[in-house]
Amino acid sequence: MKVKEIFEGVFLIGGQLTTKNLISGRSYSEKIINDGGREYRVWNPEKSKAAAAITRGIKNFPIKKGSKILYLGIAQGQTASYFSDIIGNDGIIYGVEFSSRAVSDLVRACEQRGNIVPIKADARKPEDYSWVEKVDVIYEDVADSEQVAILLRNVEAFLKKGGYAMIGIKARSIDVTKDPAKIFQESLAAIKTRMEVLDYVTLGPYEVDHAFIVCRPM
Numbered sequence: 001m002k003v004k005e006i007f008e009g010v011f012l013i014g015g016q017l018t019t020k021n022l023i024s025g026r027s028y029s030e031k032i033i034n035d036g037g038r039e040y041r042v043w044n045p046e047k048s049k050a051a052a053a054i055t056r057g058i059k060n061f062p063i064k065k066g067s068k069i070l071y072l073g074i075a076q077g078q079t080a081s082y083f084s085d086i087i088g089n090d091g092i093i094y095g096v097e098f099s100s101r102a103v104s105d106l107v108r109a110c111e112q113r114g115n116i117v118p119i120k121a122d123a124r125k126p127e128d129y130s131w132v133e134k135v136d137v138i139y140e141d142v143a144d145s146e147q148v149a150i151l152l153r154n155v156e157a158f159l160k161k162g163g164y165a166m167i168g169i170k171a172r173s174i175d176v177t178k179d180p181a182k183i184f185q186e187s188l189a190a191i192k193t194r195m196e197v198l199d200y201v202t203l204g205p206y207e208v209d210h211a212f213i214v215c216r217p218m
């Protein structure tokens, strides 16, 4: 079987995006590919904006073995489980989520994996989880009209010097009446006031009216 590593810890197998399972035998409901005793989990771009962004051709994906990540809007931990595979046991994900229901499912995933810390909090208020250490990567995927402001606030509080930020922009959450293309341009302009944009892709057809940005402080 031909396995091609396209980013550190992210593999293409027969045209499918995958990560190497950190805990063999445990998965959500995704397809598993076995290759010579190694177990790869298929990462579906229709179910994860980060996978859609990689499939749409971003050139920079800053999550690596050992990365420390602050994940805003981690929900039940579906996408985070792939980040958890990539960072391995030397990395850590601090996962912020304000829905009690999502957090209780997340806690189960965290017990299995050991490198995800669930935090029930509002990502608009970084002061409520100020104990979190500085991280290498901040990923934001919250459905909120203030998405970009939330990212910048958290970057200010938690991103290490030389770190990266990624955001999945959901145009319909920012303003349902506005043309998504205009919202993406406004979001880019707001990010560019403080950050250098390394990648910008729209996520159709996997996630309609969504875009993905990879950036770092200037």
Ligand SMILES: C[S@@+](CC[C@H](N)C(=O)[O-])C[C@H]1O[C@@H](n2cnc3c(N)ncnc32)[C@H](O)[C@@H]1O
Pocket: 047, 048, 049, 072, 073, 074, 075, 076, 077, 078, 079, 080, 096, 097, 098, 099, 102, 121, 122, 123, 124, 141, 142, 143, 144
């Ligand atoms: C699109 S879902 C995230 C999906 C997840 N990132 C994944 O790919 O597996 C957005 C999540 O953000 C959470 N959320 C929205 N606003 C938030 C806020 N201000 N603080 C924390 N969580 C928030 C929602 O409860 C929801 O679970």
